[in-house]
Amino acid sequence: SFRCLSALTPELRTTLDKVVASQKVLLFMKGTAEFPQCGFSSTVVQMLKSLNVPFETIDVLENEILRQGLKEYSNWPTFPQLYIDGEFFGGCDITVEAYKSGQLQELLEKALCS
Amino acid sequence: MGVTKEQVESSLKSKLSPSHLEVVDVSGGCGAKFTVEIVSEQFEGKRLLERHRMVNAALSEELKDIHALSITKALTPNQWEQQQESEKSQAAV
Numbered sequence: 001s002f003r004c005l006s007a008l009t010p011e012l013r014t015t016l017d018k019v020v021a022s023q024k025v026l027l028f029m030k031g032t033a034e035f036p037q038c039g040f041s042s043t044v045v046q047m048l049k050s051l052n053v054p055f056e057t058i059d060v061l062e063n064e065i066l067r068q069g070l071k072e073y074s075n076w077p078t079f080p081q082l083y084i085d086g087e088f089f090g091g092c093d094i095t096v097e098a099y100k101s102g103q104l105q106e107l108l109e110k111a112l113c114s
Numbered sequence: 115m116g117v118t119k120e121q122v123e124s125s126l127k128s129k130l131s132p133s134h135l136e137v138v139d140v141s142g143g144c145g146a147k148f149t150v151e152i153v154s155e156q157f158e159g160k161r162l163l164e165r166h167r168m169v170n171a172a173l174s175e176e177l178k179d180i181h182a183l184s185i186t187k188a189l190t191p192n193q194w195e196q197q198q199e200s201e202k203s204q205a206a207v
Contacts (some may be wrong), residue, residue, distance in 0.1 A: 040182065077170050077177045091161050093185050097162060 007068035
């Protein structure tokens with residue numbers, strides 16, 4: 001049977017390791033913080049804005065290889081993908097849950113002070 | 115090509131043997147957008163991220179065609195019972 005080649009090359013993995021480590025709060029999303037292209041991405045942006053934390057975003061719609069590779073890198077099939085302190089935190093549903101319970105704020109405070 | 119609600123349910127049932135499962139097709143019929151509420155003993159001792167990963171893994175085939183999957187609940191039977199209780203008591207107030 002036919003098997004697709006992995007989009008996550010060793011080079012892309014190394015690059016992503018550096019990218020996620022370079023930011024305290026990083027959101028891979030559809031569109032930009034100013035112009036989200038999807039409701040789920042928009043929701044996470046709104047939550048981060050309301051918590052008043054600095055964060056960076058990367059638009060996965062701009063780069064198909066990045067988009068496919070990230071799914072493997074994070075072991076997560078959809079976007080948005082939130083990284084906190086270099087670690088994958090979750091997608092939209094998990095972030096909403098954590099926002100409601102106060103865990104998100106707690107974790108972000110910890111990350112930003114570390 | 116879309117995925118049916120029945121396909122999503124049967125994959126989740128066979129892989130996570132849930133005690134409660136509610137799959138809703140919110141795509142308006144094209145089968146590209148679902149919400150899932152699932153209660154399973156297999157979630158015991160696992161963080162939410164791990165639980166969601168288990169659901170995603172169970173639906174790895176379907177996810178190739180699903181555009182949006184929202185896991186609204188991924189609970190253990192105990193958590194589910196507690197939530198049902200508290201909803202009941204809130205409704206009574």
